[in-house]
Amino acid sequence: MKPRVLSQLKKGALLNYVTIFLTNVIGLLMTPFILNHLGKNEYGIYLTVGALVGTISLLDFGLNNTTIRFVAKYKAEKDKKGLENFLATTMILYSIISTIVIILGAIFYNYIDSYFTKMTPEEIEIARVIFVLLIFNLAIGLPGGSLTGMCYGYEAFVFPKALNIVRYLMRCLTIVAVLSFGGKAIALVVIETVFNILIISITAYYVFKKLKIRIKLHEFSVKFVKHIFSYSTWIFVFALVALFQWKAGHWVLGRVCTPEVLTIYGIGILLGTYYGAFSTAISSVFLPRATQMSVGNATGEELTSMMIKIGRISFIILMYILIAFIFLGRQFVNLWVGGELGEEGSYESWIIALMIMVAYTLPLIQGFGNSILEAKNKLSFKAILYLSFMIIGTATGAFLAKPYGAIGMMSGSISGWLIVQNVMNFYYHKTIGLNIIRFFKELLNKTCLALLIVVGLSYFVNYIPGDGWVNFVIKGTTYTVAYGLIIYFLGMIDFEKELFKNSFKSVLNKVNKK
Template sequence: MRNLKSGFILSYISIFIQSIISILYTPVMLRLLGESNYGLLQLAVSTMSSLSILSFGFGSSYMRFYSQYKADNDNNAISVLNGMFTIIFISVSILSLIVGGFITMNTSTLFGKSMTASEIKLLKTLLGIMTVNLAFTFPCSISDSYIIAQERFSFQKILIIISSLLNPMLTFPLLIMGQGAISVAICITAITVIKLLCGMVYCIKKLNMRFCFAFDKNVFKQLSVFSFFVFLNIISDQINWNVDKILLGIFSGAKNVAVYSVGSQFNGYFLTFSYALSSLMTPKAHTLIANHADNRETSKFFASFGRVQFVVMAYIYLMIIAVGKPFIKLWSGIDSNIPYYTALLLISPLLVTSIQSIGIEIQRAKDMHKFRSVLYFAIAAINIAVSIPLCIKFGELGCAFGTSLSLVVGNIIIMNIYYHKRVGLDIKYFWKEIFKFIPSLIIPILTIIVIRHFVSDNLFSIALCGIIFTIFYAVSMWFLGLNQNEKNLYKK
């Protein structure tokens, strides 16, 4: 409980620091780099991020097998698991260098139609650097998975905080000196290497992580079958969150990527807040299933998680509606409402998926994630097919709408039916618990209606309206939304 409590606090501290740094630093980068170069940097990051599919889902399968071995107190099996994952991810790192190198060498073929020769040259260099960054990222997942399995959340969150602070501290002086986007990419890679080394040293020295490099074919077969469907899920996530920038890079150009990136950055913040709590609850979800908890107990855990998550995510969502439009315009310096509407289109379905995010781990713990993975892959393919014509005709908003529509159909409607019919989660009970918040949302929504008539494009007005909304939301949620157990939880 102590580790969970400190992890919860540090999670939101790290998110707060990351968000503040990003909010302050992004407009600086936009102005120092220019929209074109900033768009190229975002395109390079997104393109190489999409290659995280090369992990083939093995990273997400670690927790399930670790929980089983831990429940059986089989330390030897855990050592074999650690050794196998090390071999797998070193192999994946080598593969990522090959695939990333191929993409880098063919930059002009992929993006030549919408970019100038100088933009192609810079993008090629950025892709090469981010390929190296990607290769170092994969081994990080070994130590990250082990730290989460040990519920040592504090170290992981402190490492995230330090790396978040290092990024602007290293890159800002270089940008002032006129070093440009290449210096930013190099710093990102350097920080990744530092995180990798710190994580591995901590696991080996402090957590006594042990490795046995005997390759167990039976375990690998089980891992492969389990991971394949996680792999499909990763592909769909990468399509949903990165393909829009790539499509805009192909059909529209670097400046359109920059405009979309500003809006999608708030989608990234939203996902980060969502992940903060669900990552802490992941070990508990797997432990429940490993200890053979019945559907009633699992459904109560699912619903209680959803309610706590809803309080945080609904606040962020409503705050964006309240002051997001003037803030994004002021913050980014882009004289357009497209980034705001892009953010709203992407975030809206995530309000539902975020409060049900622990359901993903429950499925994996029950080895029932196959349907979800196949469904998400199919929906992601439809997303591409829909987004291409929408991108050509409507640009950034067309891409965002295509992604949002796919999330509503697949991640919300179909998945809720599957949760109820197959996984054994009582979705009617879940939504009954969530709908109890409706009375507590009336006052905040009325506050938003009033605020939107008075908020203007200056920092004082935005901050004042944001504070007013926060007060009304907190008071209404405390007296009309939270039950006694949740009040006690927040007090602690």
């Protein structure tokens, strides 16, 4: 691999982790600030209309990821004409998609008041303005996103990722300034629109002036269009799955509940997605390893061994977060957004986030399994299974939402997740050849006893007298030290202890060099 490309990959990976860290930490700080300035009703409208427009973004049909693949292919083949023609074809497709987005937006605009039945006339007007702005964002954002795909296809990772970080920081600063001077939800969407236009313009300059990419239609072929969509089909299906996982609840609750309930649900979802980011950052690194092992015809037992190694590391990290959230999470959410949501609202958000974390834990621990499926080109079964049960889960949640509100909606949704993961374990075992029984035995080896001790200790830590942030920090610090010591001496195997020691030594060496 060329040094420049290797450098781009390393720097791109580093910027990925920086992005995850920033979005999680700054997101935690920004959420109560935004909620406090908008109020829970307007914040709920902002979240729900965003989720609704996010549904229309599915019309991308996976073309963005497809762009990365085809650009890389034509570049590797040094087929300049083929690349120009592919990009011109996709831009025609994006023009058609953007036109459809605007038409669908215009149609739904006339039904906003009849869809959001629990909103006041003033709230409906806010929803209308936000909806129009977000539809415009989507119409320009879909083709604009393909520019980033072109950068990735050219293995130019640093510029778009660095630009995304700058955009995130500048956007946050602008939001703080605008809300401090009295801005509301509409102002947030205007900020988003301005930044979208700027980022698309800057990326376009980089793509066409620096990378020297040209777009030219040499031949329009329906057969070629079919070929493009045949690749993007499963990407589209997984986008549908994510939609039902994270956004479908907003559609249902937007129809039957007040904006306040939408805010409670949205806060719970937000915390649940932060939980997943920690493990995904680990498992995503191992896709190349899964591909190498699959290409090298690794046995099921060899793949299982790798899955156990990665799974145990994820498990130790996730259990630290989950146990802390079980015992200290209610206090945290109450301190974090309780002033805006009230005690009952923050309690419901905590329950929703906890439900997501519990249901999400096993899929995250077995994230390497998904890498194996991708490497073996066997994602179709999982895609269809997930989509089917996400739809069933959403329907169940819709049935429970009327009597039980946001908690009822989430109960239905996670029922689909839990069923799917159990079915997937049979699939891994019978079809892929992974030894799932061995996986669970070795996953719980030593960690089971250590975690039981941690749970018992955490129960008493929770009773340290006092309240407020100082009390929470004392509890959190006590829990963290106890968890670290118990897991290290009782829960880790030799490989994990060595990994921890080497990481610690590496950090010390870097500090000493400085």
